[in-house]
Amino acid sequence: MNELAEPFEMTQPAISQHLKVLEDAGLIVRRIEGKKRPRRLARAGIEEMDQWLARLRKALEANYSRLDEVLAGVETHKKGKE
Template sequence: MHMTPDKFAALADPTRLALLSALATGEKTVNELTAPFDMSQPAISRHLKILQEAGLITRRIDGTKRPCRLAPDGLEQIEAWANMMRRTYTANYDRLDQVLASLPKGDAA
């Protein structure tokens, strides 16, 4: 599976993770998202632009407001990649367990 780095890069920043968490409860305006941060509205807008470009959020125009919401399929690619990695690691550890179990037991003295 090909995983594009833009989603991971977008998620690597704690402010962007906090913005996604805030959007988990529903659509919010940029001003609503800015309120809990010690950051300017333009700085929050730059973070939102990165999240939007990564396909993690969507924005719409509502008069002078630009409400944001989580993109419906934004995390699917990351979830699929994580599941593939989980299966790979599980298979590797299972093989390691088999090899270790087949080794002769040493004397415990």
């Protein structure tokens, strides 16, 4: 665990806490090998996060498209008043 904390300005307990959050979220899994606790990415968790991000991206794109339409209408309205 100390090698994980080494490149960061974080304590070993802080690293452990972050790993616990990632594990609880299903983004990493932990094995037990003697005294070691190696972790790896959890494919299912990463895929679920990727799907969620794709839905979010699609919703944001729709919002930006509507905003573009509103702004184009405002510009047309301003030009008509001039």
